[in-house]
Amino acid sequence: MSLGLPGHLVQATLSRALARASHWFGLVCLAGALASVIAISLDQLTDRLLLTVAAIVGMAALLALLARWRTVPLTIAYLVLGAACVYLFTGAVLGMPGGFTSSDLFLISLPKMALIMVGGAGSGALVGVLWSTLGFLLAEVAATLAVSQTPVPDRPDVFTIVTYLMLVGVMFLDGLTRRTGRAAQPAIHRAVQDDEARTLRHDFDVRAIALMHDTTLNQLVSVARAKPGPLSRGLEAGIRETLTTLAERDWLTHVDERTATAPAGGDGWLSSAVYRAIDRSRDRGLVVDITGDKESLGRLNPEQDRELGLAVQQCLVNVLLHAGIASAEVVIDADAENVSVMVLDAGAGFMESETGTDRLGLRQSVRKRIERLGGTVVIWSRPGAGTSVLLTLPAPADAPAPAAPSTHALADETPTAQVLP
Amino acid sequence: MTGRRATQQRLDPLGTLAAWPLAPAICAVVLGYAVIATLLQADQVQHPVLATLALLAMVAAAATLIYATGPARSPFGARLHLLMLGCAVLGYVLEVLSRWGSNQLVQDDFGPISIGLFLLALAPYRPWRQIAWSGAAASVIAIALTLPQTGTFRLDVPVAVYAIVSVTQILAPAAAGAAYSRRIVRSILIWQNDARRAIVARTEEARGQLARAVVEQQVTQLKSGVIPFLTELLERGTVTALDIAQANHLAGEVRRSLVAEIDRTWLDSVIARERAALVERGTPGLLVVADPEHRATDFTAEQRASTAASLAALCAAQGFDPHTLVVQVTGTPKLRKTGPAARTPNSKATTSTPNIPITHLDTITIQAAIDLPPRKSRALLRPYLGVLRVVFDSVRVTVRRPSLIIELDALRPVSPTAARPAAPATPATPIGVRAPQPPRQVR
Numbered sequence: 001m002s003l004g005l006p007g008h009l010v011q012a013t014l015s016r017a018l019a020r021a022s023h024w025f026g027l028v029c030l031a032g033a034l035a036s037v038i039a040i041s042l043d044q045l046t047d048r049l050l051l052t053v054a055a056i057v058g059m060a061a062l063l064a065l066l067a068r069w070r071t072v073p074l075t076i077a078y079l080v081l082g083a084a085c086v087y088l089f090t091g092a093v094l095g096m097p098g099g100f101t102s103s104d105l106f107l108i109s110l111p112k113m114a115l116i117m118v119g120g121a122g123s124g125a126l127v128g129v130l131w132s133t134l135g136f137l138l139a140e141v142a143a144t145l146a147v148s149q150t151p152v153p154d155r156p157d158v159f160t161i162v163t164y165l166m167l168v169g170v171m172f173l174d175g176l177t178r179r180t181g182r183a184a185q186p187a188i189h190r191a192v193q194d195d196e197a198r199t200l201r202h203d204f205d206v207r208a209i210a211l212m213h214d215t216t217l218n219q220l221v222s223v224a225r226a227k228p229g230p231l232s233r234g235l236e237a238g239i240r241e242t243l244t245t246l247a248e249r250d251w252l253t254h255v256d257e258r259t260a261t262a263p264a265g266g267d268g269w270l271s272s273a274v275y276r277a278i279d280r281s282r283d284r285g286l287v288v289d290i291t292g293d294k295e296s297l298g299r300l301n302p303e304q305d306r307e308l309g310l311a312v313q314q315c316l317v318n319v320l321l322h323a324g325i326a327s328a329e330v331v332i333d334a335d336a337e338n339v340s341v342m343v344l345d346a347g348a349g350f351m352e353s354e355t356g357t358d359r360l361g362l363r364q365s366v367r368k369r370i371e372r373l374g375g376t377v378v379i380w381s382r383p384g385a386g387t388s389v390l391l392t393l394p395a396p397a398d399a400p401a402p403a404a405p406s407t408h409a410l411a412d413e414t415p416t417a418q419v420l421p
Numbered sequence: 422m423t424g425r426r427a428t429q430q431r432l433d434p435l436g437t438l439a440a441w442p443l444a445p446a447i448c449a450v451v452l453g454y455a456v457i458a459t460l461l462q463a464d465q466v467q468h469p470v471l472a473t474l475a476l477l478a479m480v481a482a483a484a485t486l487i488y489a490t491g492p493a494r495s496p497f498g499a500r501l502h503l504l505m506l507g508c509a510v511l512g513y514v515l516e517v518l519s520r521w522g523s524n525q526l527v528q529d530d531f532g533p534i535s536i537g538l539f540l541l542a543l544a545p546y547r548p549w550r551q552i553a554w555s556g557a558a559a560s561v562i563a564i565a566l567t568l569p570q571t572g573t574f575r576l577d578v579p580v581a582v583y584a585i586v587s588v589t590q591i592l593a594p595a596a597a598g599a600a601y602s603r604r605i606v607r608s609i610l611i612w613q614n615d616a617r618r619a620i621v622a623r624t625e626e627a628r629g630q631l632a633r634a635v636v637e638q639q640v641t642q643l644k645s646g647v648i649p650f651l652t653e654l655l656e657r658g659t660v661t662a663l664d665i666a667q668a669n670h671l672a673g674e675v676r677r678s679l680v681a682e683i684d685r686t687w688l689d690s691v692i693a694r695e696r697a698a699l700v701e702r703g704t705p706g707l708l709v710v711a712d713p714e715h716r717a718t719d720f721t722a723e724q725r726a727s728t729a730a731s732l733a734a735l736c737a738a739q740g741f742d743p744h745t746l747v748v749q750v751t752g753t754p755k756l757r758k759t760g761p762a763a764r765t766p767n768s769k770a771t772t773s774t775p776n777i778p779i780t781h782l783d784t785i786t787i788q789a790a791i792d793l794p795p796r797k798s799r800a801l802l803r804p805y806l807g808v809l810r811v812v813f814d815s816v817r818v819t820v821r822r823p824s825l826i827i828e829l830d831a832l833r834p835v836s837p838t839a840a841r842p843a844a845p846a847t848p849a850t851p852i853g854v855r856a857p858q859p860p861r862q863v864r
Contacts, residue, residue, distance in 0.1 A: 231659060
């Protein structure tokens with residue numbers, strides 16, 4: 001998410017990042033200094049060189065500590081030990097007989113640059129500049145002192161001066177140029193927030209529309225297809241059910257039910273919304289054959305269960321309304337990761353081109369519902385060859401499933417709930 | 422965004438926009454130093470042509486860096502990174518060759534420190550690992566170039582010291598750049614995590630209110646027609662021809678309103694809000710969304726948010742003509758030629774049509790009229806474009822006063838049709854019942 005940093009965090013964050021960068025710069029310089037001293041020691045070992053090695057190691061250790069805790073005492077300790085290290089290092093390297101002819105060497109600058117990179121305690125460009133200036137002055141004083149005790153002529157150390165100036169330049173630059181884009185950042189943060197709210201609202205809309213479709217629209221279509229005369233038993237039951245749903249149901253719960261209470265104990269199949277959906281379709285005259293691993297429906301969480309039930313109900317309603325036959329088959333299957341329900345009929349079938357763009361059943365009540373929960377919907381259909389709808393929802397097998405004996409006789413059981421899910 | 426690929430530029434485009442003067446400044450330092458070093462050590466140069474080429478290679482590296490970090494060209498990609506590094510290393514190699522046999526000191530070679538500073542300049546733009554690896558690779562090259570020159574150096578110290586000097590000049594700035602990149606990315610990711618949690622929490626608070634609004638809207642629609650109709654029908658117990666006609670009519674109405682609601686996208690909502698804001702400001706306008714295929718739904722959250730913010734900025738800008746804004750969303754499949762090897766044995770379709778879409782290109786085109794000098798229009802949009810360039814695959818801006826056109830491209834991979842599963846055989850529709858051709862998947 002490209003949020004960017006809000007204004008109040010910018011300075012502290014940048015200051016931390018710059019300090020981290022300067023610490024690494026310093027550590028590499030110290031590593032170079034240490035390696036050089038060791039390389040020189042292999043040639044001609046002196047006590048002074050050994051002492052220098054110890055000082056560099058100590059300075060590097062303090063810098064590592066400073067990188068972790070940017071406190072005033074540690075900063076001061078680093079500056080003091082660093083100055084001593086610069087003095088020892090400069091004296092030891094330049095004091096070697098026959099080695100170096102002047103003091104303006106990159107090698108000599110290494111510990112000095114490390115001292116500038118103190119990136120001391122506190123946040124803000126000015127504080128950083130002050131600590132670095134202190135480091136620069138201490139380094140120059142210590143080096144000048146050391147050089148004066150050797151026969152080598154003292155020349156200005158361009159490397160250290162340029163490094164110091166660049167560091168100060170970067171700190172000022174970051175301190176100053178943060179002014180642009182000030183109005184844009186909050187606007188983008190607000191847009192991200194708005195987008196989140198819009199997405200939630202859309203989610204609610206989709207669910208409300210699916211419910212509307214399941215109840216109202218399907219019922220109106222059934223009435224429109226009825227023959228004039230007394231209401232048939234199925235139609236009457238359907239209308240009554242729709243009105244109950246619209247009048248008594250808690251719409252709000254349906255649109256936004258975070259956690260539905262799971263049916264306590266009992267049979268995974270009989271308490272599933274899929275079972276209730278099939279049961280209702282049978283009330284309306286559809287013959288439904290059920291095969292497969294029915295108990296696996298117990299693996300679904302309450303929301304999945306409810307939504308899968310509604311999707312299956314819509315598929316069965318489609319069979320009733322469009323397939324031209326009164327029988328369908330429901331196959332329940334499960335593997336280690338998923339639970340799937342397939343609704344099949346050997347009815348009229350359809351072609352994509354023949355379904356109007358304004359048709360909502362499959363699109364809204366089935367596909368969107370299942371896909372919203374991370375599942376998939378695959379539909380196969382051809383005119384004359386029936387229709388198969390495969391609904392798959394992710395439900396790992398290791399999820400706690402309600403224990404239930406698999407030998408329940410369905411006919412003997414009263415459905416747990418005859419009301420709508 | 423995963424930590425591996427994350428850069429400050431991708432996570433905080435606006436912050437990086439503010440840091441852009443750093444790259445030109447570093448380039449000026451590097452080029453100035455390279456020229457001065459070459460002139461001051463002219464006596465060591467054996468091959469002036471190579472020395473000139475070395476300077477030109479450094480100029481190329483600097484130009485690449487300035488081009489890639491320019492505000493109009495984000496994000497900074499791996500190719501330009503490699504090109505810049507390659508030019509800088511080439512410049513170093515040419516410099517060493519131009520002085521081969523008479524190089525007195527390593528510390529005054531401009532190659533290593535230039536490479537180091539170039540890598541330092543990448544800190545806000547490239548992932549820290551890539552900066553660090555670049556430094557390591559350049560260091561290896563520096564050692565390989567330094568060790569063979571042993572006999573020519575002026576000072577009598579172990580050759581390892583020379584190698585250490587050249588490597589440190591590369592590694593110290595590169596390590597600083599990598600450390601900055603790593604630290605700032607971490608800080609931003611931590612903040613984003615917190616921010617996201619806060620946004621979710623705030624949205625949760627509004628949840629109940631939102632749900633109630635949705636329900637109210639739906640129930641109000643039904644109460645006027647459908648519920649009284651069904652109630653009456655149930656009470657009467659018979660269906661008349663009039664009822665059937667009425668049911669047809671109501672079903673059509675409900676379906677139309679549902680479809681209209683479903684097809685409403687985030688872009689419609691954003692524009693509706695801007696329209697309301699314009700009315701509030703006393704300048705009602707005509708804002709148009711042209712998205713007949715509802716392609717707006719395919720854009721990501723980042724793309725949606727940054728587009729919405731840009732549209733809001735545009736509508737609130739001085740000189741904006743509220744009757745001119747048109748937001749259009751179009752899509753085109755991007756085709757790739759496939760060779761015979763790419764065809765699957767049973768996919769006859771690909772034999773006759775060798776072009777198969779591999780990605781889909783969706784484009785949001787924002788057109789408006791703003792009566793501002795082009796310079797001011799660009800300045801107004803610069804921060805937003807900085808963000809848009811990071812979240813979209815390509816962004817084009819055309820400013821011809823007063824017309825302003827912003828085109829935002831998003832690429833999306835298309836899943837191959839061959840991957841669709843076949844329907845399993847079942848008692849209701851066994852394999853034999855089905856036609857030999859594969860069934861069509863219906864959406």
